[in-house]
Amino acid sequence: MDLLKSIEQAYRGFAPQHKHRGKLGKVEVYTMNNIGGICMYLARTELQSNDYHLLRVTLDKYARFFASAYHNTPAEMARPDRTQLRDKYLSQLQQLRQGLPERFHPKLDEIIPKLPDLFTEGWPLVPNHIDLLENNIHVDTATGRILGVCDWRGAEVSPFGMSLGGVEIMLGTLTTSGDFWRYHPNHKELRDHFRERFYHYLGGASDEEKRRIEAARLIGLFLANGFQNGKPATEESEDLGFLGAVLQYGTLPPTYVSPL
Template sequence: MAVEGRSREEDHSEDISKYAAKAGSYDALSAHQISRFFNRHKFTTKADCSRMAAEILKSPVSPTQIQGGHSYTVAADSGQAFNVVQFRSSKLDVELVEHAKQSYGDFVPNCKYLGMLGDVHVYVWDLVPGPAFCRVRRQFLNLAMQQRLRQTVLDFARFSASAWIKNPTIRQSSASVEEYSRTLDQISHGLPDRIRWKLDEVRQGLPLIFRPEYPKAVQHDDFLENNFHVNEATGHITGVVDWADAIFAPFGVSLGGLETILGVQTSNRWYFHPHHVELMAHFWDTFYGEIGQISAQDRRSIEVARLFGLFRTYGFEEGDARIVYLEALCML
C-alpha cells in the first residue's frame, strides 16, 4: 500500500507520535465547542445546565475534558459520582444505544433520558473511566509504548467481534446495494485508475454484504480518537462514547476504527505506526479467534464491508487529501 512513494511497511524506527495533536489542542477544541453549543441555544444557559446537573449528581460540576460537536457534558467535581450529565441539541435514539449495549456489553455506558431543559435534551450516562484516547495518543504511538497500544488494538478486536457474536435482530436496515453503489459512484469521480480499480472491486462485492444470512449490526460509525477511553497504564479500552451517529448496517462497515488507532491523519498524509502491519495481524488473529470458524465467503464479506466503510469515510475529503488517504487505507 503506497503513500507518496512509501509502502505500508514504514521505517521501523520512525516515531510518528510527533504528528498527533497534543492534549492541549483538545482543551481548546472543547472550549470552542462549549461556546458554540450555548450560542446555538438561547433558551438554556450554561448556569442552567450546571444547576440541574449538580442536583442530579449531588455535587458541583465542571465540563468534561472532551466535548462533542452537538452536546455539552459535565461531571461531578467531587469525583465520587459514577455518572455524567449530558445536554444535547437533538434527541438520541436511546433504543439504538440500548441495542448497542446488548451487542458490545460493558464497552457501552448505560444511558437514561431525563427529558428537556429549555431547548436541550438531558441524559445521564455512566462515567467512562480513563482519558479519551486522543489525550494519550502521542504517548501510545511512541515506540516505547507499543505494548499498551497492542492492548488497545486487541480490545478493539474484541469490541468489534462482539457485534458478530451478540447480534440481536432489532430492525431492518434502510441501506441497500443500490444506495451503497451510488455512494461509490460519487466517490469514484476523479480517482486515479489504480484506486478506481479497487473501488470497483468493492462495488462488485456489495451483494455479499446484503445476503439475507449476512449479519446486520449496530455500529458506532464514528470511532475517532476522542470517542473511546483507555486505561492509561495498561492500554485497555474502558468504554466507547458518543453513540449519536450509530447505524444499523451490514457488519463491518465501521472496522476502519483500527486505522484510527494505528495511524495519524494530517492534512496531506497518513502516518502509520512503524509496527502497524504486525499490530493489524494481532487484531485479525484476535478478531477471528473471538468469532470462531466462519466461511471464506463471510471473511470476504467482512473485507468488502470494511473497505466500503473506508471509502465512504475518506472518499469525500477535499482536494488531494482523499487520494492520499484512500491510497494509504484501501490499496492492499
C-alpha cells in the same frame, strides 16, 4: 433511545449507559455515565512506548469490541430495508467511482461488485459506529485496556464489518506534511495481531466470510472518507489522504485468505 439500548447490548462492556432525562424546552435531554480513562489521543506516549506493548493490549480489546456486535446485537433491533440500503450504498459508490481521482478506481471496481454479498439474509446487520476517532476511544494508560467507546449519536445499522476500518487510526498518526497520514513502522505486525484476535473473538470464519468482512471494511472506508461536503473528495482532502494510505499499506490482495 431504542437504538442506543441496542448499542449497549451489542457492545456490552464498551458502550456507555444512556438515560433519557426528559426535555429542556423542546430539546430532548439524554445523559451517559462517565466511562473513565483518557482518550487515545492523549495516551499516545504510553500506548506506543516499549515497542507498542500497551497498544497491543488495546488492539486485542478493540478486536473484541468489533466481534461483540456479531454475537450480541439483539434480534429485536429495528433494521433498515436491505434492498433500499444496498441501493443507497451502490449509488454512493458509483458517485465515488465517477468523481474520485483515478488512483482510487481500481479498488472501487474491485469492491462494488461485492456489495450485494453484504445484503443477503445470512449476513448480519449491526449498529456500526461511524466516527471511530482517537477522541472517542477511552483507555486505561496503565494497562492499555479500552474502557469505553463514546459518541454514538451518528451510529448506523448496516452490514457487519463496515466499521472495521476504524482500527487504522490506531496504527498511525495524522501528519502536517503533504501525505496527511503516516503509519507506525510496525503497523503490519500490529494489524496482523488485531486480525488474529478479531477472528479469535469471532469464533472463526470461513474463507467466504473473511472475504465479505474485507469487502465490508473497504466499502465502509470509502463511504466514510471519500466524500467532502456531499461530493467526491479531492486530493487536497485529509480524509482522502488517509484513505489513500490505507489502500496502499493496509489492504489485503484480492485473493488473500487469512490462514486463521
